[in-house]
Amino acid sequence: MHELSLALEVCRIAELHAQPHGAGAVRAVAVEIGDDAGIEVGNFRFCMEALLGAPPFTGPRLEVLPGRGDDLRVTYLEVDDGRPDD
């Protein structure tokens, strides 16, 4: 039931860490969720997908990784840095 609040906070953290490229450059958001985090993963995914599909995001993919205990953290982002490929 509280998954939307948590998803909003994940998006806030992602936006902050995506600087200076901006939330629109985010291609993936990886979140670690422990078994005791009190999160229904299906519900959380649904909320995340709704948020990541709307501005300032441009539909990055969500990676849900297994975490420990009540761990809930944003692990990493993949960001398009705007430079041409090497």
Next chain:
Amino acid sequence: MAVRTIDVRERVMARNDELASQVRARLAEAGVMSFNLVSSPGSGKTSLLERTLEVLGEELDIAVVTGDVQTQNDADRLARRTDRLVQAVVTGGACHLDAAQVMSALEAIDLARTRLFFIENVGNLVCPASWDLGEVAKIVVFSVTEGEDKPLKYPKMFRMARYAVLNKVDLLPHLDFDVDKAIAFAREVNPDLRFFLTSARTGEGLEEWFDFLRQQVRAPVAA
């Protein structure tokens, strides 16, 4: 385009926990004892607080923040029992209070004239377990009209709580509820849980509850 990975490793609850620490520090600095009352809807948090305010409101300088999804009915009910401040937070759909809401509610409270602060959380045994509000301890309220196995069904809440109030004991003669079994289930998930058996309606068991609160207010508040 080059996609690179940015290491984040940031806890999602970090901002709430930081605000909760600020709430805790402010309360400790003002020497205010604080409890976060959590329960399912209808177990009697508001009735318990009504009786508590009637008897101890002035004696212990109690202030209350109530959280509800809609309406400020609980705050209105409590305000009729005391001249002291009862602050309502309407969450507008959210299933829990967060530390930011408690922080802004504190702005309206004269902490210098408060010794005991209750947060009456949104009725919900799941979500409020995850949000630290800066309280000294959580008190879980459940009632004999609910199942004895509630602690097993909602273990996180019973694990996070330091005290439990089993309310509506006046109804026991009419029910099949087994008090010993309920306490045993609760201690299975949290062996240190201290219990109070109360009826907010008849007053049964409330003296022990009031004495506990008096003693908590006298004891130095741990930061």
